[in-house]
Amino acid sequence: MSREIVTPTLTASLDVECPYCGEWFDLFDGDDDHIYQGAIFGNRWEDLEGDKHHCPKCEAELTIDTVDY
Numbered sequence: 500m501s502r503e504i505v506t507p508t509l510t511a512s513l514d515v516e517c518p519y520c521g522e523w524f525d526l527f528d529g530d531d532d533h534i535y536q537g538a539i540f541g542n543r544w545e546d547l548e549g550d551k552h553h554c555p556k557c558e559a560e561l562t563i564d565t566v567d568y
């Protein structure tokens with residue numbers, strides 16, 4: 500019986516669709532200060548509610564609602 504050690508790799512994204520231009524983007528992209536990743540992986544999802552983010556395509560200001568999964 501083989502007992503190889505394997506390393507699991509976690510991949511995650513926090514995807515949003517811009518209601519103005521239809522662009523899909525990942526809030527984890529460019530999250531250099533770990534605002535989004537810190538809230539999600541720190542189990543503080545509610546901290547993101549009301550947060551403002553600009554669409555990378557049309558630059559509209561968007562307000563983050565409750566995270567769905």
Ligand SMILES: [Zn+2]
Nearest residue numbers: 517520554557
């Ligand atoms: Zn947009």
